[in-house]
Amino acid sequence: xxxxxxxxxxxxxxxxxxxxxxxxxxxxxxxxxxxxxxxxxxxxxxxxxxxxxxxxxxxxxxxxxxxxxxxxxxxxxxxxxxxxxxxxxxxxxxxxxxxxxxxxxxxxxxxxxxxxxxxxxxxxxxxxxxxxxxxxxxxxxxxxxxxxxxxxxxxxxxxxxxxxxxxxxxxxxxxxxxxxxxxxxxxxxxxxxxxxxxxxxxxxxxxxxxxxxxxxxxxxxxxxxxxxxxxxxxxxxxxxxxxxxxxxxxxxx
Numbered sequence: 040x041x042x043x044x045x046x047x048x049x050x051x052x053x054x055x056x057x058x059x060x061x062x063x064x065x066x067x068x069x070x071x072x073x074x075x076x077x078x079x080x081x082x083x084x085x086x087x088x089x090x091x092x093x094x095x096x097x098x099x100x101x102x103x104x105x106x107x108x109x110x111x112x113x114x115x116x117x118x119x120x121x122x123x124x125x126x127x128x129x130x131x132x133x134x135x136x137x138x139x140x141x142x143x144x145x146x147x148x149x150x151x152x153x154x155x156x157x158x159x160x161x162x163x164x165x166x167x168x169x170x171x172x173x174x175x176x177x178x179x180x181x182x183x184x185x186x187x188x189x190x191x192x193x194x195x196x197x198x199x200x201x202x203x204x205x206x207x208x209x210x211x212x213x214x215x216x217x218x219x220x221x222x223x224x225x226x227x228x229x230x231x232x233x234x235x236x237x238x239x240x241x242x243x244x245x246x247x248x249x250x251x252x253x254x255x256x257x258x259x260x261x262x263x264x265x266x267x268x269x270x271x272x273x274x275x276x277x278x279x280x281x282x283x284x285x286x287x288x289x290x291x292x
Contacts, residue, residue, distance in 0.1 A: 040204050040205060040206075040210070041203065041204050041205075041206070042204075043204075043282070043285075043286055044286045046200060046203045046204055046282075047122065047282050047283065047285075047286035047287050048286075048287065049203055050119050050122045050123070050200070050203065050279070050282075051122050051123050051126045051128060051283075051287060052123075053119075053120075053123075054119070054120035054121075054122055054123025054124070054128065054129055054134075055123050055128050055129055057112070057117060057120055057137055058120065058123065058129040058133040058134060058137050059133075060137075062140060065112055065137060065140055065141060065144070066140055066141075066143070066144045067144070068110065068111045068112040068144070069111070069112040069113075069114075069140065069141040069142075069143070069144025069145050069147075069148070070144045070145070070147050070148040070151075071109070071111040071112075071148060072106050072111035072112055072113040072114075072141075072144070072145055072148065072231070073144065073145035073146060073147060073148020073149040073150075073151075073152070073231060073234060073235075074148040074149070074151065074152055075102045075103075075105035075106050075109070075111060075148075076102040076103070076106070076113070076145075076148075076149065076229075076231045076232055076235065077102075077148065077149040077151075077152035077153065077156075077232070077234070077235035078101075078102065078105075078152055079098065079099050079100070079101045079102030079103075079105075080099070080102070080152075080232050080235045080236060080239075081152065081156045081161065081162070081235075081239075082098050082099075082101065083095040083096070083098045083099040083223070084162070084165055084168055084169060084172065085165055086098045087168065088164075088165045088168045092224065093224065095223065096220045096221075096223035096224040097220060099219060099220070099223045099232075100215065100216045100219035100220060100223075102232075103195070103198060103199075103215055103219050104211075104212050104215065104216075107199065107202050107211055107215060108208055108211060108212070112141045112144065112145075113141070113145065113231060114138060114141050114142045114145050114230065114231055114268075114271070115191075115192050115195045115196070115229060115230065115231060115271050115275055116195065116196065116199045116275070117137065117138050117141050118138065118192065118196065118271065118272050118274075118275025118276050118279065119196055119199065119200070119275060119278065119279045120134050120137065120138065120279075121134070121275070121276040121279035121280065121283075122279040122282070122283050122287070125279070125280065125283045125287075125288075126283070126287060142230075142268075145231045145234060146231075146234045149231060149232075149234035149235040149238070150234060150235075150238050152235055152239075153234075153235050153236075153238035153239035153242060154238070154242065156239060157169075157239055157242040157243050157246060158242075158246070162239065162243060163247075166243045166246075166247040166249060167249060169236075169239050169240050169243045170240045170243050170244045170247075170249045170251050170254070171240075171251075172236055172240060173236050173237050173239065173240020173241065173243075173244075173251070173254055173259075174240060174251045174253045174254045176228070176233055176236060176237060176240075176259075176263050177237065177240075177253050177254050177255070177258035177259045177262055177263055178253045178258065178262065179228070179262055179263060179266075180262075181262065181266050184228060184262060184263055184266035184267050184270065185266045185267070185269055185270040185273075186270060187226065187227045187228040187267070187270065188227070188228045188229075188230065188266065188267040188268065188269065188270020188271045188273075188274065189270040189271070189273050189274040189277075190222070190225070190227045190270075190274065191222045191227035191228050191229045191267075191270070191271060191274065192229070192270070192271040192272070192273075192274030192275040192278075193274040193275075193277065193278055194218040194219070194221055194222040194227065195218070195219065195222065195229065195271075195274075195275070196274065196275045196278040196279070197218050197278060198214070198215035198216075198218035198219050199215065200278065200282070201214035201215060201218070202214045202215040228263070228267040228270065228271075229267070229271065230264060230267045230268040230271050233263055233264060233267060234264075237254075237259045237263065237264070240254055241254055241259070
């Protein structure tokens with residue numbers, strides 16, 4: 040097991056690797072991460088519909104397990120590149136260009152799964168739940184969307200940070216599992232997951248003729264995606280800032 044100082048140093052190194060990764064590779068891995076998170080969203084919706092919210096929360100961590108163990112680039116976790124920025128090892132342009140590229144790739148992967156899941160018929164028995172979930176997300180007050188985004192990515196980045204303490208798959212899975220269960224159970228907001236939930240709800244509403252007046256493009260973008268993305272960034276960067284200050288700041292000053 041790596042100690043917190045070693046984990047912080049590892050993330051400082053990892054941020055440099057991410058910032059200097061070939062763009063095509065970062066994009067492809069970002070698409071994969073969107074697919075992983077979205078497939079877990081499909082499964083979580085089914086589990087919730089069948090057995091309740093706790094069942095969905097217990098299933099959803101499969102997405103981040105795939106992200107961490109199979110290798111991919113997830114926008115929310117990549118906010119920890121802020122550690123490398125604070126260390127002065129990458130500049131702001133490198134950090135922002137990387138996370139923007141990853142964000143776009145995550146969206147493409149997530150939207151693809153939303154399309155496939157809807158038109159494959161996999162969501163047919165759960166169409167009402169898919170639409171109601173998306174409509175609820177698109178109806179959040181602005182401040183709630185931001186704060187739920189902050190809380191979500193604090194837990195997601197802590198999950199990734201804890202997973203980095205282990206050098207084996209079992210330890211990584213166990214370490215990240217419970218923070219992700221917590222964020223789903225608490226109803227916090229994850230922008231990449233919403234890149235699946237919102238399009239899936241809109242597509243299901245059209246395909247199955249379900250009325251969802253709240254589920255407009257404006258609401259999806261301005262009442263959910265933008266504020267949640269901002270909140271996710273603030274939450275993730277806060278985790279990076281605190282651990283950098285605790286373990287690395289003295290070294291770099």
